[in-house]
Amino acid sequence: MKENDTVKIHLPRKADYASLIRLAVSGIASKIGFDIDVIEDIKVAVSEVCNKIVSLSTENCDKYYDITFQLFSDGLKVQFKVPGGFAGKMFEGESGEFAYAIISSLMDEFSVDCNGDCIITMGKNLGAE
Amino acid sequence: MKENDTVKIHLPRKADYASLIRLAVSGIASKIGFDIDVIEDIKVAVSEVCNKIVSLSTENCDKYYDITFQLFSDGLKVQFKVPGGFAGKMFEGESGEFAYAIISSLMDEFSVDCNGDCIITMGKNLGAE
């Protein structure tokens, strides 16, 4: 991991920004050198988390959220910080289980670490498949 | 101006992020409903400022900078915050003058407001041309 650049996007918790996220993920993932199928997988996985953040209501209902991308020479890490109670609900229910299965399968790393707030991390390595 | 969403992008001061900026600007401007030629103009104008931020060295040389997009139902505002001494140099010299002329001409609003740090603002209205 020679390089370590961060790109952070701060955006409204609104469904209409889904297409902007897919566009930004494409731009970032293609900079690392992933091929087109893997870029598609990363778009799907990132979008799943964004969708849950947008669609679930939270106690302290922030109007905005951040996506943090860490670019390495050999991979990409994507992080989201979400309130604790919220993270518990994200992967519940039918479509929550689908989301969890999809992200786990498409990404090389996927974790939800809670300590008060939760950090959702997903990673994809270059040349892992 | 019914809606007022903000998208903020925090990114490295590196030349290789130029294409990501153009992609993000396309995604944001197309959400507002600008036509393809106007989107092209906005990409060019935003990129001019990003280029100067990337290529000039500053005293307190931050490795990152922020671009703030405000989306209205009838237009787009883009803001950059840059150190004061830096803003003075951005539009100097031949290519600096070209940049200033290009941004002034392509955008409906363009201002550099300094009070210690400088806020560079550019705006484009929907349906103004």
Place this chain on the structure above:
Amino acid sequence: MFTLKLDNQTGDKLEITLSGEIDIASAPEFKTKLYDLVGDGKKDIVLFCDGLKYIDSTGLGILVGALKKVKLHQRNVYIYQLKDNIKKLFHITGLDRVFVLEEAV
């Protein structure tokens, strides 16, 4: 943006073409349109998906909801011509064994 088009409707079968992107922005409209057509669930549902470019977990959940309705009447949901990237999502979620997936018509 997605489109849902009713191609054909017989006594026991609804043929529907899905295309475009079913994401969080378009999911509510997709749910309303699909469930309106499915009604009580007394007909088989056939979905032609060769123009479907993107569907997320919310969209998959909506399809499962439709399946549940028709299963109550011993009917089924047939999904034709999924693109590879979307078929992958059906495999991952096990939904390839829940719906009837077919390559060609």
Place this chain on the structure above:
Amino acid sequence: MFTLKLDNQTGDKLEITLSGEIDIASAPEFKTKLYDLVGDGKKDIVLFCDGLKYIDSTGLGILVGALKKVKLHQRNVYIYQLKDNIKKLFHITGLDRVFVLEEAV
């Protein structure tokens, strides 16, 4: 990404095709390649730009630098077939009156 291709070189003329995107990332390479070809500036420069999709103020500055070199020897820079979005930048900056812009060859 851009490409700079030397098409033809005679005693008093260099013909070059530019294509792609000349942005802040590619400008240093563009400057080196162009100035290497221009040398002392004793030849006219002809640039074919129908494949040039993007150029920014830094790129324009580099073109002006080349122009200055050849003007020292009463030579000129001819720019052919600019796309409309780029021709607009030449008008805005007044460079349409500094270079010789031509529609077709």
